[in-house]
Amino acid sequence: MGMGVHGTTYRATLDGGDPVLVIKRLRDVHLPDREFRDRVVALGALRHDNLPALRAYFYSKEEKLLVYDFVGAGSLSSLLHGNGAEGRARLDFTARARIALAAARGVAFIHRGGAKSSHGSIKSSNVVVNGTRDGAYVADYGLAQLMGAAALPKRGTGYRAPEVTDARAVSHKADVYSFGVVVLELLTGRAPTYALPDDGGAGGVDLARWVRSVVQEEWTSEVFDSVIGNEPRVEEEMMRLLQLGMECTEQHPDRRPSMDGVEARIERIVEDASRRADFSSTDGSRSGDLQWL
Template sequence: MAPGLRFPPAFALVQLVVTLLAVLPRHVVPDLAGDRDALLALRTAVGSHLKWDLSVSPCQGWQGVSCSPGPNQRVVEVRLVAKSLSGQIPVGTVGNLTALQTLSLRFNAISGPIPADIGSCTELRWLYLKGNRFDGDIPESFFSLALLKKADLSGNRLTGGVSSEFNKLGNLATLNLEGNNLNGALPSGLDLPKLTQFNVSYNGQIDGPVPASLAGLPASAFLGTALCGGPLAACPNSDSEAHKSRKLTLGAIVGIIIAALVVLIVILSICVLIFSRRRRAAAGRSTEAAADVHEGTEPITVTVAMTGRDAVKRSHSPPARRRGPMTWRRLVALGALRHDNLPGLRAYFYSKEEKLLVFDFVGAGSLSSLLHGSGAERLDFTTRARIALAAARGVAFIHGGGPKASHGSIKASNIVVSGKRDSAYVADYGLAQLVGTAGLPKRGTGYRAPEVTDARVVSQKADVYSFGVVVLELLTGRAPTHALPDGGAGGSGVDLARWVRSVVQEEWTSEVFDSVIGSEPRVEEEMMRLLQLGMECTEQHPDRRPTMAEVEARIERIVEDASRRADFSSTDGSRSVSA
């Protein structure tokens, strides 16, 4: 501004207003356009694969998004359940959805802290973040959600203590903090008058007495913690008893460590002994036998797949004329596969007599043992559908390696379920291509596609058939070789796929489902959709079967719809904590 040049006060006021409008962010305007910007920022951060039609309003068909009625629409629900979301949610996304009433991001892989501006969602009533990788403390703004009725933060990696700030959430009826890394004592003055469901189980560092306000809850709400009193064992009466208890715990830990070391030493000793004997046996062979080795017989070869590397390490180089270049390439290829639903290949032992693969330990047991073992569990439909979705993702990832990439041996015993029953892993991938004709599955196993004649040559469509049998097994609760009471491994019984079709054709569809899930309310439609998909996967003609990518997408929608019904039932007065 030139010296001595003056403007009237009105101009100065206008200039100030223009400046403020330029620097204020757009998202402060609480309207649908601001909601749209916030959703797009959320998609960019954690879900760029979400197929939202940007040519229309979020209220006109964006998957997982619902709006309020009336002329001044706002986004009031975001339900993105099991959508393979990953990454961190930044400030300025969820926090800008100021009219949001329901947020459900369950069963994804979202990491990082809960967004610090979540308190800006002042209308939020139902919050479901279960089964992600959120970490850090619960943000301070969380405790300003005065209308919040249900908060499920279980199955994450949250740290810090259970704050007395929860007392600010006077409308809270359900609080699920199970399966995190929370620590410290529960506040003695915790007072939530409307609380009916509470769970802090499997937070190993939470200790101290159970507050009087929670003493009437069942012991299952506090499993896997160091809490005492209330429904649990009485707390120590003195400091000396607590000291003894700590010493005993320390001694137990030391004992466990020593026992583990002893077991490890024994295992290593056995391995060394086995390798030594094999080497001595090889050294004692005659000259003629030794010559045979160099003419094409494979020597013992020990190979270790290095996690995260393309290279492998082996004990010694095989002879130039050995028969295994293709096998060698397959073993490198297997070690390079990395996916959340595939256990990592750590090592393998390959010889003419034995072929062993060593995978990461990833779960509590196989799907087969959970469904048919002596300790079979009562898995509800949504849990079964989530297991099917996790397995479908693993197989679809394998198929993504090219038109000839296949698993080769999909069956319930090769699907390992996680300890919390919320995910699964597809094991033994590629094994069928390594074991040779001796590993050809028996005709009565029930998983093999009708066109497969060589276990080493299994197409992707044959994998789809086998996966379809697993889906039918999940729904019926029947093993593939025991579809009928007189069925057996010898093949005298009708296989599972044929049995299901015969029952459906006779319009006795309700008789197909396992009795555990057959009477479940609200998910009848989803059960029928999954049954139909299992039947399509087990079509006799390979060309009529869907691809694994299609199978994954359809099961994902089934899981989402079943979860939405569970959310609806909980917001409609249900006291279930499993939503």
């Protein structure tokens, strides 16, 4: 299914049927047996509707595997940035806000486990969208704490909070920053670092910094993905979610909201956007009735 900093992910089937399991083959794990098992058992105890359930693990000197339930239809990253416009076209604003809410609920649940409970690697490729594309699961939670080395991925990922220096010690506030980048990614349709047309592919622009620069220049309408930019009736909700994404990606950690607060605010945005969409649909059906002369 994919390769990442923590290892390679495989889809598994039983007797040739539909996919039922996801197997994560970990790399660069140097924890002793007992410590690895204790940490994995703690991860397996996490049960939430927006987290893939960790069902089993395997540990040997040569191989470390984690086995999860198979969930979702694909990653948010593939829907937003994959080849072809079909996936993008079906993600209207309300669907994107619902995906953000589902992911926020999963991360907030992890954070309620205490100060040492963090996801550690929030990015759109770790947000698995469900089949109806209006909900999501947050994958790869806690894997950074299983790694034996403190080395960070390359700087260019765009999700990492500026204060993070050790991939194994990501705070709640650093998770919030990463989540905020995902929110901005949902709204803009842009990758967290993207190449400018005239830079020859040599560099990129940090998404959070770019959004701030556009808003400061009062060109806010230019921020939004063209797929959702002209949606009627939800302009206010789009602006509220944009403001939240910017607050989450504040440079100073103390200025970022908590994930509980983020979840509550997105829940209200989704409720208001859904209400407006329902009203628009009802109003439109009335206006389309046959008019007798």
